[in-house]
Amino acid sequence: KQEVTQIPAALSVPEGENLVLNCSFTDSAIYNLQWFRQDPGKGLTSLLLIQSSQREQTSGRLNASLDKSSGRSTLYIAASQPGDSATYLCAVRYSSNTGKLIFGQGTTLQVKP
Amino acid sequence: ETGVTQTPRHLVMGMTNKKSLKCEQHLGHNAMYWYKQSAKKPLELMFVYNFKEQTENNSVPSRFSPECPNSSHLFLHLHTLQPEDSALYLCASSQRRSLAPQETQYFGPGTRLLVL
Numbered sequence: 395k396q397e398v399t400q401i402p403a404a405l406s407v408p409e410g411e412n413l414v415l416n417c418s419f420t421d422s423a424i425y426n427l428q429w430f431r432q433d434p435g436k437g438l439t440s441l442l443l444i445q446s447s448q449r450e451q452t453s454g455r456l457n458a459s460l461d462k463s464s465g466r467s468t469l470y471i472a473a474s475q476p477g478d479s480a481t482y483l484c485a486v487r488y489s490s491n492t493g494k495l496i497f498g499q500g501t502t503l504q505v506k507p
Numbered sequence: 508e509t510g511v512t513q514t515p516r517h518l519v520m521g522m523t524n525k526k527s528l529k530c531e532q533h534l535g536h537n538a539m540y541w542y543k544q545s546a547k548k549p550l551e552l553m554f555v556y557n558f559k560e561q562t563e564n565n566s567v568p569s570r571f572s573p574e575c576p577n578s579s580h581l582f583l584h585l586h587t588l589q590p591e592d593s594a595l596y597l598c599a600s601s602q603r604r605s606l607a608p609q610e611t612q613y614f615g616p617g618t619r620l621l622v623l
Contacts, residue, residue: 398549425608426608426609428611430614435516435616435617435619436616436617437511437513437597437599437614437615437616437617438597438599438614439614440611440612440613443609443611445608445609446608483550485550487606490605490608491604491605492555492562492563492604492605493538493540493555493601493604493605493606493610493612494552494555494563495550495552495612496549497549497550497551498549499547499548499549500549
């Protein structure tokens with residue numbers, strides 16, 4: 395069964411800290427992996443997408459890495475800010491024929507001023 | 508804003524009611540999706556439509572009935588729901604069902620549903 399797990403479920407850090415969110419997946423034959431952000435009362439916003447042939451993607455203070463052999467991805471957030479407070483979701487796509495995404499349960503991040 | 512809108516944003520209904528959720532995308536996409544997000548559970552894909560045709564039903568109970576009259580609109584008709592159906596229902600769209608590896612889905616803000 396294809397499952398995605400995210401650890402930790404919740405994280406609280408002081409402003410300015412660098413932090414790492416973890417995502418693991420049971421089937422390593424992925425097509426791509428995405429990290430989304432979800433704010434309360436809002437939908438999902440795509441942050442970074444890593445194709446199966448790539449090892450990492452960067453956008454501003456965010457860096458996502460992918461290690462297919464170990465079934466893991468990490469989202470690194472540098473110099474965290476209160477505005478980074480949100481739930482971060484990892485989603486894996488396995489098929490080229492369908493856009494079906496398998497999501498983890500998310501990590502809820504709180505960055506304290 | 509993502510270009511995907513959902514109405515209503517909040518809905519409270521009794522178990523005997525009939526209601527509908529609406530999703531509209533302004534992105535010119537051809538594929539649309541319904542997801543369910545329950546507390547403490549991952550997002551679950553419910554239905555997929557590609558060029559108005561349903562291509563996936565993820566074993567969803569028949570009390571949920573989707574409708575896609577055109578590529579821009581997607582409905583979820585609700586009938587005799589149970590309290591455990593209370594959740595956030597998210598709509599998404601993409602250029603097509605079989606996305607290129609660098610393409611993504613765009614999500615609406617969701618409808619928060621409470622079934623009493």
